[in-house]
Amino acid sequence: MKKRLLSLITAAALMVGMLPAAFAGYENFTSKTTYPAGQFTDVPSTEWYAQNVQAAYEYKLVDGVNATQFKPNSNLTIAQAIKLAACLHSIYVNGSADFDKVRPWYQPYVTYALENGIINTTYVNYDQPATRAQFASIFANALPEDALTAINDIADGAIADVDMSAGYAADVYRLYRAGVLTGSPSTHDFKPNTNIRRSEVAAIVTRMAKPDLRQSFTIEAHVGMTADEVFSACVPAIFKLYAYDYKNNILGIGSGVVLSARGDAVTCGHLVNGVYRLVAEMYDGTKREVTIYNFDADADIAHIRVVGSTLPYLGVTTEVEKGDTVYALGYPGGGAATVTTGKVTDPENDDYLAPMIESTAQVISGNSGGALINDEGKVVGITVSSHSGGVPSYSVPIRYLNNLIGDGTAYSPGEYNRNHKPDASRCYSKHYPVPDFGMVTGVTLLGTIREGTTTTYYYDREEVEAGDKILLRYYAALGENTFYQFTGGSFTSSSTYPYSVKLYETSYDGIPAISVVVSSNSFASIGGLPQTADFLCRNLCITPNGMKADGHETYLRPKHRKNREKQEKIK
Template identity: 55%
Template structure:
């Protein structure tokens, strides 16, 4: 069956029109039990949930955590969710609640829920935080299905993050179609794995008992996303990523992508390698501190974690084919969010240290770590590099994330301190520039120092005759440069993503009558902010032919942008 993707045609949220109430006798049992006089200081009158909290309190369904506090942002527990469902069921069916005290306090509600089909089996933990999926599952069983009359058109498969066969799927579709749920964003996502807040629970419960509060929404499936739909659907999950050094100075700006509602995210390695703090800024303007699980410099991918929950995220897809439409999303130049469209040129380009997705979607500085999505809006890759001019571009397949550790996230500073480059593999006095000889095993032939203030530097010479496998040696050194935070952001010089004020260049020349490879390390007066690595010419499968064709043997730079 053809895969389809989700497109929201119309979504009326809290402030929009309401629906006529169906006539079911059970609703008449919900009456005011206690007056609400604005006693909760943490519920502003203009909050989107204020009316729901007031009504839930008056009906005696949800009280405050104290006489003056409702704690709207606190998470609901499964015990509280079961109690709510049991009370709703009892009032609807019997006109009242009559639950005796028990120990633990939720035992009597759990027993009622099991007896009346709200729960099919005892929960493993009643004290765990309730997820949105689990909350929908128990709430939907509090009323008979006929009391949750369908008023909305929501096609099967149209809720983006509710997979077919999920235990909460039937409940979610029932509540969407009844207008009790409308989704958390413009695409109608449920965010089933994120926890539910007390404010959200109040809104859902009051829509259950007051059909006039139910909302209108239409969700249908379509085969492809247009560019406009892709940016609407995908961009909320793509964030701007700021990196800082140990002194708190801004180092650079890139992009990142959320792949889970509780902050699970991914970016490229050169955005985070060697930095001491990361801050993510979402499209809604909110900022989130970032921690890190792991990064792989060779693959140029990093697994990171944003603080927060209930965040927008993208689903992933593991395969893409040549000719497929793709969209690249990020923050080029550190500015506004932008989408570019292209097609897949090569889904498995092996010119590099790790296979890359090559596409015609343009990416430039600031796009690093952004999303490459397919026409269904699924994340297939992380944008990493491009040729001069922005295309073709290259993205690490999202499948590379499987190679990274995701067991424990630590602070960025702690990760950087624990993964500092080994000084023993660096040139003396030029830390952390990797020593070509120590990395590759090629003996140092000679070295010199130029003290010219405009272009002074250290020159390290290695005989080409000692490198019969020069391509492999260059690949080794390129990987070491990346590992030590040096990337080819522009031109022909490697500079550091972590703010080390060195520039590294490689070129082939003659020295004392020998053909040599020169590694030149010069100082920088300041570090450039941001940047997207350019592709390196020596990675080409036909390197030797390129050198001959382009007369590289005595040219300035072995490292060049592909196609220049």
């Protein structure tokens, strides 16, 4: 043990001896106190960051939140990150970190950081939690360039989740190469958009101040799967889904993905809700019956089962970041399987009732219910919608399916829909099962006009505009009750309920209103399920600035509405 200790001391001495002259600034970082055993009750000595917390405490770089707690899993704010970077720089260059105490408390540190090139921009909110990318951009300039000599040979592009075109990429690579940042233990992924924790901060700060704590490692260059490789590896688990009515007529064709060997699968809710029979056509041409476990109208997603065993299936991952390469795999137009390539532009778009992954992977008619796959061949989401032209597209994140997939009983589509009749208490009493807009959303009913077989319900538009995703909530209620848009902007039922529903911007007795127009159908069959992949995007929510028409007819601004109102005889 003595020999080993001596060799370590000798190695450390040699390391210091080889440092360039600029590294003399490290002599300014000295221990100023001792760290008693068990100082922080929430930092067990067995944790990976325990040594760093101790060093940060002794050097008076990062203290606890109180005398006994360090809060290792708490987030650090942007202001706190700038303060630490400013203090590191001042100690290294000036031998001390003396800053004036003013309000706001962080202003002297921000001023110092701007004057010394640590940061080159100001922030709107200094109190918000810092992301790992923001922290890296601040700390990469906290010490002079020659104080962060590269000890790791890491090629550009080797960090899988750091796009070299990102504004923070150079800073992240600089700190990785200097051994200050290491990323996740196994893959060295950086996770740039996640918030940085105090435990990680303690490690980074002490590695900045004490070069002997820096980490040596290598990263295998990340080479993701190509579109062709994803297609070959994953398409056996992607199936074409046929929906039939009780007369065995095809109502619609979509896509689905198998997620377990026993046949657990997922598809879009509008493909299965209200239908009589479902059949999956696998990539090899075999056809299998499909049963239904559960359906979620908010996300327009369904947990189904492809009947059989030892089926090909895909693995999943909940890890998805902005900039990730993704592939949408499905059967557009009910034809052959195809794959499209794109980038994640927003891993958690919250414009809808359920979270969505927004990407540039094209999703068009028939792709609904297919898989959004990362470049490792794992499913990150289920494609459900897109804007006109297929881009951007939206997918329900796999993590959301944890709320949907579980133990339960799978029923034949006919039996499932017989057992899941719409709730009459949420429907118009004379138009079951059309959902009652006021009952679903709480918006005030202004009045009702009946003309022949058409009834128009008027609701206060100001309440709709002021509410939270009011229209989306009603669309979800329509979907839950088997009403979807098929043609001409009308919502009609996949279960052949004899009504159609349209919505308009209008007025009632001079009051801005939203009208829900319910008409009796003269036909018994809808003739087909919605084929378009942009179902959710065609149904955009009202914003305080007005209605989003997006080129579609469900909601029309006044200058476009006059002729349609005349045709529908809406006063």
